[in-house]
Amino acid sequence: MVKYLRFLSVxxxxxxxxAGLLLGGAWMWLGFFVTYVVTIAGDELLGDYLAEPRYGHPxxxxxxxxxxxxxxxxxxxAMAWMAGSGDLLGLGAWLQANAGIDLFARREATAAWHWVxxxxxxxxxxxxxxxxxxxxxxxxxxxxxxxxxxRWLLAITFDAEFAIEHVYGHHRRLATAADPxxxxxxxxxxxxxxxxxxxxxxxxxxxxxxxxxxxxxATWSWHNRYLRGWMMSAAIVAAFALAGGAAxxxxxxxxxxxxxxxxxxxxxxxxxxxxxxxxxxxxxxHSWNSNKRLSNxxxxxxxxxxxxxxxxxxxYWQLRSYPDAPTLPYGYLTSMLLVYLLPGWYRNRMTxxxxxxxxxxxxxxxxxxxxxxxxxxxxxxxxxxxxx
Amino acid sequence: MLQRLFGRREPEPARxxxxxxxxxxxxxxxxxxxxAALAQGLPWPSRCRVGSCTTCRCRLLEGDVRALTDTxxxxxxxxxxxxxxxxxxxxxKGRVRVHLDRVKATLxxxxxxxxxxxxxx
Numbered sequence: 001m002v003k004y005l006r007f008l009s010v011x012x013x014x015x016x017x018x019a020g021l022l023l024g025g026a027w028m029w030l031g032f033f034v035t036y037v038v039t040i041a042g043d044e045l046l047g048d049y050l051a052e053p054r055y056g057h058p059x060x061x062x063x064x065x066x067x068x069x070x071x072x073x074x075x076x077x078a079m080a081w082m083a084g085s086g087d088l089l090g091l092g093a094w095l096q097a098n099a100g101i102d103l104f105a106r107r108e109a110t111a112a113w114h115w116v117x118x119x120x121x122x123x124x125x126x127x128x129x130x131x132x133x134x135x136x137x138x139x140x141x142x143x144x145x146x147x148x149x150x151r152w153l154l155a156i157t158f159d160a161e162f163a164i165e166h167v168y169g170h171h172r173r174l175a176t177a178a179d180p181x182x183x184x185x186x187x188x189x190x191x192x193x194x195x196x197x198x199x200x201x202x203x204x205x206x207x208x209x210x211x212x213x214x215x216x217x218a219t220w221s222w223h224n225r226y227l228r229g230w231m232m233s234a235a236i237v238a239a240f241a242l243a244g245g246a247a248x249x250x251x252x253x254x255x256x257x258x259x260x261x262x263x264x265x266x267x268x269x270x271x272x273x274x275x276x277x278x279x280x281x282x283x284x285x286h287s288w289n290s291n292k293r294l295s296n297x298x299x300x301x302x303x304x305x306x307x308x309x310x311x312x313x314x315x316y317w318q319l320r321s322y323p324d325a326p327t328l329p330y331g332y333l334t335s336m337l338l339v340y341l342l343p344g345w346y347r348n349r350m351t352x353x354x355x356x357x358x359x360x361x362x363x364x365x366x367x368x369x370x371x372x373x374x375x376x377x378x379x380x381x382x383x384x385x386x387x388x
Numbered sequence: 389m390l391q392r393l394f395g396r397r398e399p400e401p402a403r404x405x406x407x408x409x410x411x412x413x414x415x416x417x418x419x420x421x422x423x424a425a426l427a428q429g430l431p432w433p434s435r436c437r438v439g440s441c442t443t444c445r446c447r448l449l450e451g452d453v454r455a456l457t458d459t460x461x462x463x464x465x466x467x468x469x470x471x472x473x474x475x476x477x478x479x480x481k482g483r484v485r486v487h488l489d490r491v492k493a494t495l496x497x498x499x500x501x502x503x504x505x506x507x508x509x
Contacts, residue, residue, distance in 0.1 A: 141439065142456035142477075168461040172440035207461055214465045281435045312438030313476070 003053050006297045007064045010128050013038075013298070014071050017125040021078045021118055022095075024106035028114045031121030035128070036333055042294035043331030049293035050321040061317050065136060065300070068129040069149055072156065075129075076240070076252070079122055082107055083115075083251045084244025115251055122251075123258025130156040131263050132299050136316055138163035151229060155236060157259040160229025161204035169203045171312050175276035175286040185273040185354065185370075186377030189343035193264045262336065269328060269335045269346070270305050273354045275373060277365040284310045284325040285361040291321045292331035303332050326357055351381045358385070402480035406430075407449065407487045415480050420456065421446075422475035431492040437476045444475040451484035 017031025055061060081088045081103070092103040130153045137143075137150030151160045166181075173179035180199025183192045208226040209219050217223040233256075240248045269288060276286050284306035290296070295303040300316040306325035307314060328335060329349060338346045358370045374386035401414040404421055415424040422444050425432040435443040439457035448471040456477040463472055473486075 139438070141458060142454075164461070167438055167457075168440045171436055171438050172462075211458070211460045214460045214463070214468065216465075312436065 003055070004057065004060050004064070007061070007300060009294075010298045010300075011067070011071060014068075014075055014125045014129055017121045018075050018078045020121055021075075021082050022101070022103060022106065024082060024110035025114055026117070028110065028121060029117030031125055032117055035121070035124050036337065039294050039298055039331065039333040040337070043292040043334060046293040048291040048321075048323075049296060050291055050323055052320050055317045058315070058317075061315070065133050065316075066149060068133045069153065072126075072129055072153070075122065075125060076236075077243070079118070079251060079255070080240055080244035080248040082110065082118070083248040088243050119251055119255045119258055122255035124262060126157055126255060126259030127262035127266075128298065130154070131159065131162075131259060132302055134159075134162070135166065135302070136300055139167060139312060141167065152232060155229060155232035157256045157263065158230075158233045159260055159263065160232050161201060161208075161226050162263075163229075164207050164225060165200045165204035167312075168207050169200070171282070171309065173278075174282050174309055175271055175274045176278045178278070181267045181271075182274070183268045183272040184377075185373040185382060186347065186379045187272075188347065189265065189268050189339045192268050193261060196264050196267055197260070265336045265339045266302075266332065268339055272347075272350055273373070273377075274326070274357065275362065275366045275369045277363070277369065280363070280365070282309050284322050285357070286310075287325070288328045289322055289325040290328040290331060291323060295332040299332060303328075326353070326361055329353065347379065348381075351379055354382065355385050402482055402484060404480050404483075405485045406446070407485065409488065409491070418479070420476055421453070421478045421480060421484075421486075425475065432475060432488070433490060433492040434476060439474050439477040442474060445472050446475055446489070447472050447487040449485040449487055452481045453478035453484060454481055 013031060013035040016034035020027045020030030020032075023030070077089060077091065081091050087093055087104075095101045095103050134150045134153030137146040138154065140146040140150070147163065151163050154160045154162050170179055170181045173182075175182050177184075180196050180203060183189075183196075187195075205226050208224055212219055212221070212223055215223070220227070222228070237249055237253065240252045271287055274286050274288070276282065287305040287309045289306040290303035292303060301319045302308070302316075304319040304321060306322045307319045330338065335346070338349075354370075354374075358367055358374075362370055371386045374382035377383060401416050404413045404415055404424075405411070406413065406425075411425075411428075411430060413421065413424050413428060413430070415421055419427075422432055422434055422437070426434070433443050435441040437444075439459065440462055442462050445463070445467070453473055455473060456479065457474070459472075459474055459477065460468065462474070475486075
């Protein structure tokens, strides 16, 4: 049973975020600190998990995914309540009567700057529960329920179009110059953040327009899933406006953007500098893998990324560890923090790993492309290697 | 690996004939055409397995398949009109006959069918 229930851990982070929001004041940082401290320390202390257990209850494994939707609803209610004025859904009166918590006083005691913590806590919870699970579900293109729930989850961070671009764009163009979501050698995270965000949304629109042309539908019609995705996000924003007014909209939009930037940080280190010849098969060597125990438990095995890209139809519980694949030096949350705070340092940290990749993983064709990429990378150690 | 992936299960293996090679593939319930073909060691060309690269495409001559992905993102209108499907995203509905344009060059030596005629692209 433990092998199933361990995937509940991400719910603890959401719980910490909800509790922090409702306690108000400096407590608003609770979710942020619990998430980062527990996973970073946990990855260091618990090390790798290479086992590939068999699972006999896919329904339970799916319930663990779908459970994020009601959890996120609770999170959004807590956020809107604390940002708004009245007593949304009678939550304040209910908590006062049943738990003796005076939510109204907590809200009074919460200053605008406390919301920095509230927004960052919610942002990381959005990324873990909404974006990550939305990614898992929208890979199930044949499962209508999974696609609907997955797209709504993605819409929370203004990214329902990810369901188009990721499957039909990123997986096909992985680690080539044509892929906006594969970070190039030497590319700085914040440059990538802009290029990838714009590139993916343009790619999603182009793919959708192409599909509608193929089917003989007009681009600007209700058939357009790209536009419908943005309408879903607009509906969520409208719900926040109704629930808590302009302040609720403001904190939600900022948290959603924070969540979306987490997706780009993850995109950045998952494939940074890796190279594939267009037209050649996607292999485990085209992703940075991580078998860190806690990163995988918390993110439904997302860190087993080499297998995910080599076999995109595998469910999260089927992903294998691939210990021989190119491996990230740190777990996911650690990498994320480094990418955000020390992007230049992280890039340099990856330089020897890229040179090792060129020597030990790359095909002959990839080695040629890598040498060219090294030359224009702007990273001296890579340029030096290209010259020798 | 357990292939309980894709919901509804067809009761019996579906028999698929592949022209012009004369291959006969029994696709077990819940498996895709490509999974069954590769399990038999056939040199079926494939790359991404998520229905985006179209390397595994083949043409339906007879019968029908359940598509696991929206092939209108990746196949052209002409291809759709000619009933092209993606083997990696196709669960055959009963008896099916398909036409495969080419085989995987690198595996062709091991195939029971005729020699390879085209490269894997």
